[in-house]
Amino acid sequence: MGSSWEVRAVYRQVNGDWSGPVLWTFTVIAEEEEICQVRVTSEESPGQALLEFDKGSGQLRHVTLTDTLRGEVMVREIRINTLSPVYPSFSAIPFHVPFFLYSSPNDDFRLERLLNGRSIGSETLSQAVEPVSRIQWTSLLPKEAQDEWKAYDSEGMLFSIQKGDRLVFKQIWFQDLPWALYTESKDSRAWLKRELP
Amino acid sequence: MKTRMAISLLLGVMAAAPTVMAGSDAARVPPGRIPWSGYWWPMLAGELVYGYTNEPSPLEKYDAYMTGYYPAEAVAQGLVRAYDPDGEPWHGHCDKWAAASILEPEPRQSGELMGIPFAVGDKKGLLTLLYSQYTVMTYGTVFGGLSGDDPDDIYPGGADGFHQTLINYIANQGLPIVAEIDPGIEIWSYPIYRYQMDWEDDGDTRHVTCTVWMADDFVGPDYVGTQDAAKTYTYALKIDQNGDILDDPGYWEGDSIDSHPDFLWFPISPVISGSYVEEEAVRRIVESGQEGSDDRFEPNNRIEEAHPVQDTVEYQWLWGSARDEDWYRVFLEEGQDFYAFLLSPLEDLDVRIFDGDGREVGSSFPNGSRIDVVSQNDYYYVRVRPEAIGGDYYNIEFFGSPSEVIPHVAQLGGWETELVLLGQESYYDQVRFNLFDKDREMIGLENAAIPEGALVRVSLGNLFPDTAEEGKTARVINLDAAVPPHGFYSYSAEQHLVNMPFQVAAAQRLFVPRIRNTGSWWNGIALMNADAMEETATTMIAYDREGNVLMENAFVMGPGRNRVGFIESFGAVPEGTAWVEFFSDKMTQGLVIWGNHQASAGVPLLREQHLGTTLVLPLLATSGGWNTEVGVLNPNEETAILNITAYSSDGQASEPRVISIAPNGCRIGPIQDLFQEDWDSGFVWAKITANRPLCGFQSFDRAEDEYVSLPLQTEGEAKTELCVMYGPARDTAWTGLVFLNPHGRKTDIWATPFDKDGNPLLEGGSIFYNVPHGLAGHQSAVHFVEGLFPGLPPETAYVRVFSEEPILGFGIYNPGTGEKAVDVLYLD
Structure with a gap:
């Protein structure tokens, strides 16, 4: 509890350009027998999220989004009822999470979510996992992230989550890092900020 | 508020008929x-x-x-x-x-x-x-x-x-x-x-x-x-x-x-x-609501409360509220002209200019007031007064015509100071020359017509025949124009010729990038306090090649004064001094001339505008008797790491050579020393990239009596339009040009020749360089101007050069006035 990490995210604009980076801070605020709660905030954005993970499966179970619209604070609850990779809905916070539990998690998954208690549909996602060498994962990163991680030499795991033939997100994870080093979706790119020793 | 509504209607009820369901849904945001x-x-x-x-x-x-x-x-x-x-x-x-x-x-x-x-x-x-x-x-x-x-x-x-x-x-x-x-x-x-x-x-x-x-x-x-x-x-x-x-x-x-x-x-x-x-x-x-608020310059309702205007820049509009009388204070220099001009929805504002004693010194014109020639360095006051109704706003600009300062006027010992000016677009074609003596008193004022496009040479000795010898500094003002005069100024005496560029900004740190202290070489320095109202305390610091401080000496220069002499007159220069810094608490300008009894060359004192992390040497002249020397300064408190890449005539890059320069150190010497064992006589230009901003110079010499210097150019100085402000008078003179295409894309380059009055000589036509190939990326072109652009008419006074891609360039020329006088030709 209390551990934290930072993630930089850039967003694809409507005209196809990428935005400047927004720095999101992830902080573990509660860790109990079965759940772990992580708060995500940013000094550059009024939005924040409270993420609740199932410790046994690593499954993201519950998300509380707090945003501001015209000065009005807006709170939304998203509940994930299935064991599945999860990608953000209704939020720009990069809380994409693959499914970790199985030893060979290349499979199809059913993602069912409730927004404020109401179903927002059910969809099938497929997940593929493969090891990636340093050269391979470095080549996937944008230039800024490459510069930040050029001294990190480790083999990682690349998760690719698709819906049908469309990529939903891909993500690179390492054993010794608290969060995905890199996440890419159709509308955002996010990378872990490297902590200097 | 959600207003969703769903209705399902059973449209077909016959058991054998297909069942068609219909429905609707509607919603809107609160x-x-x-x-x-x-x-x-x-x-x-x-x-x-x-x-x-x-x-x-x-x-x-x-x-x-x-x-x-x-x-x-x-x-x-x-x-x-x-x-x-x-x-x-x-x-x-x-x-x-x-x-x-x-x-x-x-x-x-x-x-x-x-x-x-x-x-x-x-x-x-x-x-x-x-x-x-x-x-x-x-x-x-x-x-x-x-x-x-x-x-x-x-x-x-x-x-x-x-x-x-x-x-x-x-x-x-x-x-x-x-x-x-x-x-x-x-x-x-x-x-x-x-x-x-x-x-x-x-x-x-x-x-x-x-x-x-x-x-x-x-x-x-x-x-x-x-x-x-x-x-x-x-x-x-x-x-x-x-x-x-x-x-x-x-x-x-x-x-x-x-x-x-x-x-x-x-x-x-x-x-x-x-x-x-x-x-x-x-x-x-x-x-914001309609409650209203006064402008940010309040309180400025009286002359004693006048808002100080720091920059007098044309087309920079101050926003004032016309609720009441407003006062502004500007500092003006003797000989300057000055305008206060209104751009406002109101027509009933009264604008006047006063001196510190409250005497009106400006002459009014519609929407403003002006002073033609400021009589002395001082603060002046502009009053804006609403005549009838108040409460609206006004926009006002304060500006003087753009000018260039010549920090040293050489008129003694056979030396002359000459200007080469190219007329710029302006409301009218007058350029004013102000001449100042050692006490910074204005002792001469002359106007001359420099029509747009015309190339005019002005000798200060001829312009001020009675006072030229007393002149110490000069100012060239492009009257009623938006841009400073274009051109350069020259010092010449017999076989000596030294050109200096315009558009060199004043700065607090100035660098003499080389001290020549062998044989009969001398180092002439001109240093000027650009602040016309206050004296400046200046410290001279001498460094060796490794950046060690060998000497410091402090002195004071009065407001607007200049100081000219050999480097030793500014402070004793110890043996081993490689370069010198002048650090002042006010803005200063200056130049250095290196000379001996046979030749001379010089550069403006280097300053922030010359610093860059990419420096370019467009020409490495090592054949035909020419030698190339390079000086690179690291005026930083940390070591600089340099990657030096040379290019051959076909644009092929060498392996970068990596060297370091100590904090406040320098590397000065023949170009071959920079590359040592990697030197190849096929190198024609070079690029230096560094981890921190550096500056420097290049020198070219031949047979001890031809000597040329110029500051190293930064990659950012590349332009798509250059002007060769010297015509090829082929019977007595020659002009060599260097163009460098520092980027990877091929560029077409073409030249338009003009006569001295600015008339195009080819009726709008141009001469292309190296048709149809142009200049490939990372390649340079070096030749006499007629060789680069064959067919230049003999009456050509100057040439405008255009390029698709930004290029760098300079010239070396002999104007034909002195037997061996050569110097750099800045392409403005």
């Missing part, structure tokens, strides 16, 4: 969340920068609010990011407006801050710019017409994605959602806040007719409220036997096959780092 209409600010028109009424633009008002004047930083940014006269007609700010119209309350009334009125359109425009970048949730991806782009990919798939996302936002959350309604390459974003869906089920297919209502941007900037625009789409979805929609993309039907939204998106928040307007300032402007 009233407080309806997006507001706003203008889409097309890039072609650039009204955010140039304005949408006869008032200053939203960005000009924003700059005035932030700084007191406009244009400033935001307008400069807007010229790049909010205006594109060559752009597509549909390029604009519709997405930024759509984001603001959802997330921000609508500005519904005009306001005023610091005397600046902000109309509804100004406020909406600035809110739109606040969302120059935004965090976003996107449903689908933009179709840009490229391979792999899909106009039908609204996530989680096609028409189903459109249908579900509308419901998830508008019905389930009471939130608008933005649609990019053009499935082609154009982008038109509109915030949808209401829908009506009607459907009929046919087996496993639901045929939906969906009408959406959007806030329109086809309104004027000052429009208040929401103007509706509606669109109707038809599509089919897959359903199960219970009528629940399946996870399937569906498909568009009817006219919607070709005309449907490309994707949907929802803005989350602005990305503050991506905007060029400050969030807090925009919010203060948006929330």
Whole structure:
């Protein structure tokens, strides 16, 4: 509890350009027998999220989004009822999470979510996992992230989550890092900020 | 508030007949969340920068609010990011407006801050710019017409994605959602806040007719409220036997096959780092009301309270409120001319200029007042007085005509000072020459006509025959012009010729990049205090090659005074001194001339404007008797690491050679020493990249009596237009030119010759270099001017050189006046 990490995210604009980076801070605020709660905030954005993970499966179970619209604070609850990779809905916070539990998690998954208690549909996602060498994962990163991680030499795991033939997100994870080093979706790119020793 | 309604009707009840179900659904966001209409600010028109009424633009008002004047930083940014006269007609700010119209309350009334009125359109425009970048949730991806782009990919798939996302936002959350309604390459974003869906089920297919209502941007900037625009789409979805929609993309039907939204998106928040307007300032402007407030220069109602104007710059408009009398203070130098000019909606303002004793010294003209020749260095006062009505605003500029300072006038010992001027576009063609003595008293004032395009040489000795020998410094003023005079000035005596460029800014740190202390070499220094009102304390610091301080000496220069002499007269220079710094508490200017009894050359004292992390040596002359020397200074407190790359005549780069220069150290010597064992006589130019900004010089010499120097150029100095301000008088003179294309793209280069009066000699025609190949990337061209541009008419006085891509260049010339006199020709 209390551990934290930072993630930089850039967003694809409507005209196809990428935005400047927004720095999101992830902080573990509660860790109990079965759940772990992580708060995500940013000094550059009024939005924040409270993420609740199932410790046994690593499954993201519950998300509380707090945003501001015209000065009005807006709170939304998203509940994930299935064991599945999860990608953000209704939020720009990069809380994409693959499914970790199985030893060979290349499979199809059913993602069912409730927004404020109401179903927002059910969809099938497929997940593929493969090891990636340093050269391979470095080549996937944008230039800024490459510069930040050029001294990190480790083999990682690349998760690719698709819906049908469309990529939903891909993500690179390492054993010794608290969060995905890199996440890419159709509308955002996010990378872990490297902590200097 | 959600107003969803679902009705199912059993239309067919006969057991044998197919069962057709129909239904409908409608929802709208609560009233407080309806997006507001706003203008889409097309890039072609650039009204955010140039304005949408006869008032200053939203960005000009924003700059005035932030700084007191406009244009400033935001307008400069807007010229790049909010205006594109060559752009597509549909390029604009519709997405930024759509984001603001959802997330921000609508500005519904005009306001005023610091005397600046902000109309509804100004406020909406600035809110739109606040969302120059935004965090976003996107449903689908933009179709840009490229391979792999899909106009039908609204996530989680096609028409189903459109249908579900509308419901998830508008019905389930009471939130608008933005649609990019053009499935082609154009982008038109509109915030949808209401829908009506009607459907009929046919087996496993639901045929939906969906009408959406959007806030329109086809309104004027000052429009208040929401103007509706509606669109109707038809599509089919897959359903199960219970009528629940399946996870399937569906498909568009009817006219919607070709005309449907490309994707949907929802803005989350602005990305503050991506905007060029400050969030807090925009919010203060948006929330401003009609209570009014006076301008930021108050209190300035009396001469004693006059607001000090730091910069007198043309087209920089101060924003004042005309509620009462306002006073401004400017510092003017003797010999200068000065204008106070109003640009204002009011016509009944009285503008006058006074000296410190309250005597009126300006002459009024419509909308302003001016002083033709300022009589002495002093503070002067401008009064703006509302004559009749008050309460409105005015915009006023204070400026003097742009000028160049010559920090040393050489007229003794056979030396002459000459200027070469190329007439610039101006309201009229007068250039004024002011001559100052050692006490900084103006002892001469002459006007001369330099018509636009004409190349005129002016000898200060001829211009001021009676006072030239007393002259110590001079100023050249381009009267009633917006740009400083173009050209250079020269010192010459027998075989000696030293040229100095104009447009060298004053600075507090000046560097003498080399001390020549062998044989008969001397180092002549001219140093001038550019502050005409206050003395400056200057410290001279001598460094060796390793950056060790060998000597420091402090002295004082009076206001506007110059000091000229051998380097030793500024302070004893110990053996081993490689270069010298002059550090002053005021802005200073100066130059160095290295000479002996046979030849001389010099450069302006190097300063911040000469610093760069990429320096270029366009010519490495090592044949035909020529030698090339290079000096590189590291005026930093940390070691500099240099990568030096040389290029051969075919543009091939050498392996970079890496060297380091100690803090405050330097490397000076023949070009071959820089490369040592890597030197190759086939190298023709070189580039230095460093981890911190450096500066330096290049020198070329031949047979001990031809000597040329110039500062190292930075890559950023490359231009697409250069001017060779010296004609090829082939019987007595020669002009050699060097052009370098430092980037990778080939460029065409062509020259237009002019006579001395500025008339084109080829009736608008040009001579191309190296047709049809031009100059390839990373290659240089070195030749006499006639060799580069064959067919130059004999009466050519100067040549304008144009290039598709930015190039660097300089010349070396012998004007034919002295037997061996050669020097650099700066291409302005």
